[in-house]
Amino acid sequence: MATHIIAVINQKGGAGKTTVAMNLAAGLARRDDTLVLDLDPQASSRQWASLGSAPFPATVKQINGKWDAKTLHQNYKAYRHLVLDCPPSLESHASLQALRACDVALIPVLPSPIDLWASLRLPGEIDEARKTNKRLRAFLVLNQLEPKSALSAAMHDAIAEFGIPVLETGIRRRAIYRSAALEGVSVYQMGGRGALAAAEIEAIINEVIAS
Amino acid sequence: MTNLKDKLSASVRQAKAEQDQTAPKPVAIKSATPPAAPKKAAPKKAAPKKAAPKKAAPKKTTPKKTVAKTVKRKPAAPKAAKPTASAKPAAAKKAATQPLASGVADSSNALFPNRVWPD
Numbered sequence: 001m002a003t004h005i006i007a008v009i010n011q012k013g014g015a016g017k018t019t020v021a022m023n024l025a026a027g028l029a030r031r032d033d034t035l036v037l038d039l040d041p042q043a044s045s046r047q048w049a050s051l052g053s054a055p056f057p058a059t060v061k062q063i064n065g066k067w068d069a070k071t072l073h074q075n076y077k078a079y080r081h082l083v084l085d086c087p088p089s090l091e092s093h094a095s096l097q098a099l100r101a102c103d104v105a106l107i108p109v110l111p112s113p114i115d116l117w118a119s120l121r122l123p124g125e126i127d128e129a130r131k132t133n134k135r136l137r138a139f140l141v142l143n144q145l146e147p148k149s150a151l152s153a154a155m156h157d158a159i160a161e162f163g164i165p166v167l168e169t170g171i172r173r174r175a176i177y178r179s180a181a182l183e184g185v186s187v188y189q190m191g192g193r194g195a196l197a198a199a200e201i202e203a204i205i206n207e208v209i210a211s
Numbered sequence: 212m213t214n215l216k217d218k219l220s221a222s223v224r225q226a227k228a229e230q231d232q233t234a235p236k237p238v239a240i241k242s243a244t245p246p247a248a249p250k251k252a253a254p255k256k257a258a259p260k261k262a263a264p265k266k267a268a269p270k271k272t273t274p275k276k277t278v279a280k281t282v283k284r285k286p287a288a289p290k291a292a293k294p295t296a297s298a299k300p301a302a303a304k305k306a307a308t309q310p311l312a313s314g315v316a317d318s319s320n321a322l323f324p325n326r327v328w329p330d
């Protein structure tokens with residue numbers, strides 16, 4: 001079966017790309033062999049995976065240099081799922097190729113006006129990528145939602161302006177996402193404390209895969 | 212609340228309109244036409260950036276083989292492959308001793324227990 005590629009992308013820094021990519025990959029790894037490709041020179045995913053006392057549930061590699069969709073499929077066909085942790089830039093080779101290689105572009109956005117404004121170039125880039133990548137589907141996912149924040153609640157309407165579907169499941173702001181990174185594991189490995197976060201990630205996987 | 216929603220949506224529309232005027236066209240794949248001249252004087256950015264590098268379809272290059280920094284785990288590794296939420300690896304145990312969220316199942320507000328963002 002062909003490798004399914006999910007690019008976690010947003011040119012806005014700190015939107016949660018790495019957090020989503022790593023936890024998503026851990027969830028996918030419970031189903032099938034999964035590889036995270038860290039495309040960001042910051043190498044946060046790789047750093048994260050190197051911290052655990054046990055191996056991270058998904059393999060994590062950093063790649064530099066030039067590549068394209070074909071080379072990804074050739075080199076990583078042993079994996080059922082590839083998760084691309086993109087750098088915070090749309091100009092980079094990595095981000096452009098990621099959009100041209102992936103089946104799904106998952107775009108985390110923080111519930112803040114500044115983050116919305118800064119993400120507005122994405123729809124155009126996705127349209128552009130679709131000219132060569134016909135199967136590309138894109139979804140926004142709200143990250144760091146705060147249930148008590150009126151702004152968080154107002155997001156769903158504002159984000160519709162992007163013209164990109166928004167996942168039903170939003171990710172709440174939870175300390176466990178940060179603790180898990182520090183421990184070098186995913187929220188799935190955080191026992192009961194990670195259960196609600198893991199449930200969020202599961203719901204996202206189901207939405208993305210079922211769609 | 213409705214007011215906030217409207218304001219937020221309007222701000223996004225406005226940002227979009229401004230970016231449409233000033234921002235570089237989407238990268239790659241023949242951005243043949245230059246950006247339309249901005250209607251109203253836009254702040255600084257007006258000068259259209261150099262069209263970003265056209266790397267849409269690089270020729271067949273092999274990736275740098277991902278050499279150096281792979282973090283363990285082969286695809287087929289059988290054990291530890293299916294950690295469950297109830298599994299308690301050492302890491303989780305260690306974390307549980309931190310004061311931050313000890314014994315609290317939902318740690319969502321653990322970092323900012325009382326913080327509520329004002330409307």
Ligand SMILES: Nc1ncnc2c1ncn2[C@@H]1O[C@H](COP(=O)(O)OP(=O)(O)OP(=O)(O)O)[C@@H](O)[C@H]1O
Pocket residue numbers: 012013014015016017018019020040042044086087088143144145171172173174175177178181
């Ligand atoms: N749902 C969440 N709850 C709490 N903290 C979060 C959540 N999502 C992300 N964070 C924290 O927010 C910060 C930014 O997240 P992350 O590094 O995943 O973003 P990023 O988009 O990958 O950033 P960059 O653009 O620099 O690569 C990190 O400190 C991360 O631990």
Ligand SMILES: [Mg+2]
Pocket residue numbers: 017018019040044085086
């Ligand atoms: Mg990152």
